[in-house]
Amino acid sequence: xxxxxxxxxxxxxxxxxxxxxxxxxxxxxxxxxxxxxxxxxxxxxxxxxxxxxxxxxxxxxxxxxxxxxxxxxxxxxxxxxxxxxxxxxxxxxxxxxxxxxxxxxxxxxxxxxxxxxxxxxxxxxxxxxxxxxxxxxxxxxxxxxxxxxxxxxxxxxxxxxxxxxxxxxxxxxxxxxxxxxxxxxxxxxxxxxxxxxxxxxxxxxxxxxxxx
Amino acid sequence: xxxxxxxxxxxxxxxxxxxxxxxxxxxxxxxxxxxxxxxxxxxxxxxxxxxxxxxxxxxxxxxxxxxxxxxxxxxxxxxxxxxxxxxxxxxxxxxxxxxxxxxxxxxxxxxxxxxxxxxxxxxxxxxxxxxxxxxxxxxxxxxxxxxxxxxxxxxxxxxxxxxxxxxxxxxxxxxxxxxxxxxxxxxxxxxxxxxxxxxxxxxx
Numbered sequence: 001x002x003x004x005x006x007x008x009x010x011x012x013x014x015x016x017x018x019x020x021x022x023x024x025x026x027x028x029x030x031x032x033x034x035x036x037x038x039x040x041x042x043x044x045x046x047x048x049x050x051x052x053x054x055x056x057x058x059x060x061x062x063x064x065x066x067x068x069x070x071x072x073x074x075x076x077x078x079x080x081x082x083x084x085x086x087x088x089x090x091x092x093x094x095x096x097x098x099x100x101x102x103x104x105x106x107x108x109x110x111x112x113x114x115x116x117x118x119x120x121x122x123x124x125x126x127x128x129x130x131x132x133x134x135x136x137x138x139x140x141x142x143x144x145x146x147x148x149x150x151x152x153x154x155x156x157x158x159x160x161x162x163x164x165x166x167x168x169x170x171x172x173x174x175x176x177x178x179x180x181x182x183x184x185x186x187x188x189x190x191x192x193x194x195x196x197x198x199x200x201x202x203x204x205x206x207x208x209x210x211x212x
Numbered sequence: 213x214x215x216x217x218x219x220x221x222x223x224x225x226x227x228x229x230x231x232x233x234x235x236x237x238x239x240x241x242x243x244x245x246x247x248x249x250x251x252x253x254x255x256x257x258x259x260x261x262x263x264x265x266x267x268x269x270x271x272x273x274x275x276x277x278x279x280x281x282x283x284x285x286x287x288x289x290x291x292x293x294x295x296x297x298x299x300x301x302x303x304x305x306x307x308x309x310x311x312x313x314x315x316x317x318x319x320x321x322x323x324x325x326x327x328x329x330x331x332x333x334x335x336x337x338x339x340x341x342x343x344x345x346x347x348x349x350x351x352x353x354x355x356x357x358x359x360x361x362x363x364x365x366x367x368x369x370x371x372x373x374x375x376x377x378x379x380x381x382x383x384x385x386x387x388x389x390x391x392x393x394x395x396x397x398x399x400x401x402x403x404x405x406x407x408x409x410x411x412x413x414x415x416x
Contacts, residue, residue, distance in 0.1 A: 036364070036405060060279055060280050078279060089287045192219060205258075
């Protein structure tokens with residue numbers, strides 16, 4: 001089989017391309033990092049795995065971050081991220097670009113994580129480890145200890161939010177998305193998303209009250 | 213608009229509590245929100261969790277090393293239907309995967325300034341047979357092809373002359389690197405973009 005390695009070496013190839021394009025110098029060799037998502041998506045849809053690889057590199061930090069915060073388990077978050085990118089690759093031909101690629105990926109990851117959370121048995125749910133958060137009255141004297149305990153209390157409070165509220169809250173506060181973007185990701189109206197996020201915020205404020 | 217069960221009730225003063233919260237977070241509270249006791253209650257709720265929330269979200273989260281490689285090795289292992297180009301050569305036909313051929317043309321086009329090649333399809337020119345006729349040992353002669361491209365061009369590029377460069381690169385590169393007889397090159401400009409360099413220059 002003849003692959004992309006055929007022909008002159010890369011340097012000669014570029015000189016030739018420069019001459020063909022009628023320009024003096026092309027400057028630095030172009031690389032996929034300068035390509036926009038739309039270009040990479042179209043290339044990937046036509047089977048270009050290198051283009052898809054660049055999308056994976058570009059978005060895996062955000063997708064893993066969301067998965068980890070939703071699942072609170074590094075192993076599960078890794079599985080969810082991997083399966084989501086694989087599923088996106090399989091469904092890529094059907095992606096018509098109605099939403100940004102990043103929003104489409106957020107939707108796939110969010111749905112997968114919510115399904116994983118819902119399929120957990122209650123006994124092994126992520127808040128099973130600690131029944132109640134120790135209040136500030138039980139804290140140690142050092143500020144660092146207090147800060148860590150406060151953070152622990154917040155994580156626990158987040159874990160106890162209804163999963164759809166937690167997902168909306170994380171997409172807003174953690175990923176900085178707009179209400180309409182979140183609505184497109186989780187379904188429902190932007191007003192309903194606003195409602196879910198505000199309920200989550202209030203619940204967190206309520207749980208964290210002893211720490212004020 | 214009708215209110216659904218999920219929508220938020222307004223504060224007594226008529227404001228949307230989630231908007232007040234967002235304004236507090238963005239530091240854009242208006243005079244009403246700064247003075248109204250109902251809005252101030254929301255602001256104080258925001259402030260009560262602002263610090264731990266910011267610390268929680270600032271904690272670095274790094275994906276495991278090699279996660280991208282693991283994803284890509286599974287992607288590459290997925291079977292996809294392949295389309296072939298069969299090219300005659302003195303020592304027997306060469307089978308060339310059409311996606312790989314298109315990738316080669318795209319790589320060439322990536323060298324053209326102010327251009328991003330998106331879709332690149334290699335199609336037989338009508339009436340000249342099939343490209344992947346390998347069952348019969350491949351075509352005895354070169355099959356002329358059409359290359360159908362969609363491209364995005366940088367703002368301010370001269371589109372007709374860019375299209376000419378595209379055609380030249382595809383015809384010459386197709387012949388030289390792939391042994392293709394490119395009869396026609398259809399170019400569709402589907403998008404324009406701002407080059408980083410152009411943006412940078414404008415800031416000077």
